[in-house]
Amino acid sequence: MIKSELVARLAQANPHLYQRDVERIVSTIFDEISGALSRGDRVELRGFGAFSVKSRPARTGRNPRTGAPVHVEEKFVPFFKTGKELRERLNNADIPEHMLNVDHGDDDDDGDDD
Numbered sequence: 001m002i003k004s005e006l007v008a009r010l011a012q013a014n015p016h017l018y019q020r021d022v023e024r025i026v027s028t029i030f031d032e033i034s035g036a037l038s039r040g041d042r043v044e045l046r047g048f049g050a051f052s053v054k055s056r057p058a059r060t061g062r063n064p065r066t067g068a069p070v071h072v073e074e075k076f077v078p079f080f081k082t083g084k085e086l087r088e089r090l091n092n093a094d095i096p097e098h099m100l101n102v103d104h105g106d107d108d109d110d111g112d113d114d
Contacts, residue, residue, distance in 0.1 A: 003030075037078055047085035054079045 001009075007026050011019040036043045037053050044050040058074040082090075 045083070047083050049080055049082040049086055052079050052081070053077070 003026065007019065007023050010026065011017060011022045014022065033043050033051060037051060040053055042050060042052045053076050056075050056077060059072050061070045061072045062068070063070050
């Protein structure tokens with residue numbers, strides 16, 4: 001689901017709200033979460049999960065084409081840990097297999113039928 005689909009679903013479920021107001025609400029929530037993470041804060045939504053920031057230290061990487069060492073700067077990445085209720089809901093849901101992003105190990109995507 002993308003942001004516009006989320007807005008459309010929320011607007012449909014709440015016909016007393018204008019779609020532009022729903023868009024503003026969704027954008028405000030995302031902006032607040034982004035702002036908190038950029039300040040290094042943790043955002044916890046009970047039952048859903050927690051957003052936090054993890055640090056990846058500087059390291060020496062390799063240029064995949066030449067194999068030459070390359071310095072990679074320290075970076076900060078967003079991290080999401082699911083809440084207990086969301087995890088339980090996902091594990092008890094009837095999600096069709098074709099909708100899951102699952103690696104079964106038997107499809108190597110090289111085009112042959114082995």
